[in-house]
Amino acid sequence: xxHFKSTSIFLCxxxxxxxxxAHGHQENYYxxxxxxxxxxxxxxxxxxxxxxxxxxRYLYYSDSIPTHRDSVYYKIGLCYRLGEDYxxxxxxxxxxxxxxxxxxxxxxxxxxxxxxxxxSGKYEESLSFAAESLSQIKREAGRLKLQQLTGLNYIYQKxxxxxxxxxSSLENRAKLNALSASxxxxxxxxEQLPRKSKFLAGLMSAxxxxxxxxxxxxxxxGLVSLLTIGLTGWQAYDGFHExxxxxxxxxxFGTITTFFYLGNIYGSVVAVNVYNQQLEDKxxxxxxxxxxxxxx
Amino acid sequence: xxxxxxxxxxxxxxxxxxxxIKHDMALFFGERFFNSENYYDAITEYKxxxxxxxxxxxDSISHAYYKIGLACFHLGxxDKAISELRKxxxxxxxxxxxxxxxxxxAVVLIASGNPKAAExxxxxxxxxxxxxxLKKKAAFFRGVASLYSYDWEQADEAFHVYFNDLxxxxxxxxxxxxxxLERAQNMKYRSPKLAKILSAILPGSGQxxxxxxxxxxxxxxxxxxxxxxxxxDILQRQYQDALFNALFIFGRFYRGNRYHAKEAxxxxxxxxxxxxxxxILEILEGKYSDEKNKRx
Numbered sequence: 001x002x003h004f005k006s007t008s009i010f011l012c013x014x015x016x017x018x019x020x021x022a023h024g025h026q027e028n029y030y031x032x033x034x035x036x037x038x039x040x041x042x043x044x045x046x047x048x049x050x051x052x053x054x055x056x057r058y059l060y061y062s063d064s065i066p067t068h069r070d071s072v073y074y075k076i077g078l079c080y081r082l083g084e085d086y087x088x089x090x091x092x093x094x095x096x097x098x099x100x101x102x103x104x105x106x107x108x109x110x111x112x113x114x115x116x117x118x119x120s121g122k123y124e125e126s127l128s129f130a131a132e133s134l135s136q137i138k139r140e141a142g143r144l145k146l147q148q149l150t151g152l153n154y155i156y157q158k159x160x161x162x163x164x165x166x167x168s169s170l171e172n173r174a175k176l177n178a179l180s181a182s183x184x185x186x187x188x189x190x191e192q193l194p195r196k197s198k199f200l201a202g203l204m205s206a207x208x209x210x211x212x213x214x215x216x217x218x219x220x221x222g223l224v225s226l227l228t229i230g231l232t233g234w235q236a237y238d239g240f241h242e243x244x245x246x247x248x249x250x251x252x253f254g255t256i257t258t259f260f261y262l263g264n265i266y267g268s269v270v271a272v273n274v275y276n277q278q279l280e281d282k283x284x285x286x287x288x289x290x291x292x293x294x295x296x
Numbered sequence: 297x298x299x300x301x302x303x304x305x306x307x308x309x310x311x312x313x314x315x316x317i318k319h320d321m322a323l324f325f326g327e328r329f330f331n332s333e334n335y336y337d338a339i340t341e342y343k344x345x346x347x348x349x350x351x352x353x354x355d356s357i358s359h360a361y362y363k364i365g366l367a368c369f370h371l372g373x374x375d376k377a378i379s380e381l382r383k384x385x386x387x388x389x390x391x392x393x394x395x396x397x398x399x400x401x402a403v404v405l406i407a408s409g410n411p412k413a414a415e416x417x418x419x420x421x422x423x424x425x426x427x428x429x430l431k432k433k434a435a436f437f438r439g440v441a442s443l444y445s446y447d448w449e450q451a452d453e454a455f456h457v458y459f460n461d462l463x464x465x466x467x468x469x470x471x472x473x474x475x476x477l478e479r480a481q482n483m484k485y486r487s488p489k490l491a492k493i494l495s496a497i498l499p500g501s502g503q504x505x506x507x508x509x510x511x512x513x514x515x516x517x518x519x520x521x522x523x524x525x526x527x528x529d530i531l532q533r534q535y536q537d538a539l540f541n542a543l544f545i546f547g548r549f550y551r552g553n554r555y556h557a558k559e560a561x562x563x564x565x566x567x568x569x570x571x572x573x574x575x576i577l578e579i580l581e582g583k584y585s586d587e588k589n590k591r592x
Contacts, residue, residue, distance in 0.1 A: 029322050
């Protein structure tokens with residue numbers, strides 16, 4: 001009996017030791033602080049959507065602990081913004097604004113919402129949100145970023161004049177900022193792009209087929225138009241010349257020539273649109289690189 | 297009493313000696329998610345394991361990277377899968393594990409349409425691995441990779457290595473496979489260049505040479521009809537009509553006919569390759585699963 005008791009005690013101790021041993025060497029992954037560490041790691045690694053889930057898990061597991069919930073919500077918003085889920089990012093930044101009126105992240109959340117709208121291509125929403133937010137932002141740096149974003153929205157809407165006016169109207173100190181200066185420079189460049197005239201291209205193609213396209217630097221297209229219209233027109237002329245107004249050949253080629261001729265004028269106008277758009281897109285790509293660096 | 301003590305003690309020893317991997321929560325969840333095809337969450341858990349155990353000096357980190365790679369592959373992210381499998385090779389501590397992972401990487405490369413890169417890795421395993429079983433496995437997959445790049449000679453050589461292993465004379469290369477590979481090496485391809493030349497001399501003949509009788513006859517008829525009008529215009533001295541015909545009707549059909557002759561030959565060769573390759577793969581699939589069953 002005595003032997004049984006001592007053996008049982010020994011076994012219990014061994015089991016307790018085993019339990020402690022097994023868990024002593026293994027990190028408790030699901031402790032809130034470890035979840036937070038892992039979330040930060042995923043964020044640094046660029047795995048933003050997974051990081052957002054981990055930050056949320058952190059909040060769920062540590063319901064009563066963190067005093068910095070606003071910063072975590074802000075980080076979640078940032079994860080979604082960088083993961084290109086803009087609707088969710090706006091929701092989380094809005095949560096910081098609504099639930100934490102004294103947060104340090106208030107100004108940044110305002111900017112991030114406007115910027116998320118901008119990145120999702122909702123320029124009007126971005127503009128109106130930026131305008132509403134300006135009065136609520138306390139820090140000058142925050143206000144400047146919103147003003148720059150407003151200018152940027154005008155640039156992306158290709159409202160060059162408005163962009164120039166807005167960026168020129170900034171206070172002197174704001175104007176001296178490198179980003180403001182380069183945005184103003186881009187806006188001025190956009191206004192003065194060597195665009196082609198649709199009217200002139202149409203007129204040129206109406207007088208000499210294909211020349212409207214050559215005016216837009218599409219010489220090959222222009223020559224093909226000239227040759228096609230010239231040859232079909234010649235066939236129509238030949239038909240009418242031989243058999244007069246009753247010539248079937250003349251009417252068939254005449255109709256084809258008319259379609260080609262009208263198509264050539266329309267095509268020249270379209271070519272101008274494409275040309276101008278390419279010019280503007282090239283400039284916007286340069287702007288994109290600049291803001292990618294500045295607003296990241 | 298003694299029996300009970302022995303039973304309890306052996307239980308304790310069993311628990312004591314279980315490898316750490318079995319206790320790990322992140323790996324446990326990772327495997328569970330992976331097995332239930334929830335690959336996104338499986339990746340999160342494996343990443344968690346790697347983050348908290350990066351200092352570990354066993355093959356568990358390599359295993360985690362390997363599973364991430366497979367999960368990425370299942371999610372259709374081939375590039376990520378390849379990069380994770382490379383990490384898995386780097387993290388492997390034993391030579392055996394490294395070689396196994398290299399073969400896994402090669403399989404993913406084959407499946408993602410890059411058999412040449414797979415061949416390169418497999419050749420290295422065959423040359424440098426110290427484990428005969430893995431050398432053999434690498435030879436098998438090198439054969440498969442060669443089938444995908446239609447390199448019949450290489451495939452033949454690789455399967456000979458696999459089936460006629462010096463140490464295991466009992467395994468013979470299946471007769472059917474051998475004859476198919478021999479047939480593949482003696483296949484008569486159609487030359488795209490010759491098809492084009494033939495169609496330039498007699499329209500449609502290139503397509504017929506490539507086995508496309510229908511399109512060949514169609515091309516012959518169309519070119520004959522339009523060519524007749526072209527020659528007739530010249531004989532009638534109607535040079536404008538002849539020019540128009542040459543540019544827009546006969547010329548287009550003639551050029552199209554030459555282009556399609558070349559394409560028909562390319563398609564013919566591709567069909568031939570695909571047909572024989574899929575027949576060989578069917579045989580291999582049967583043979584491989586038989587062997588696997590035998591081993592199990």
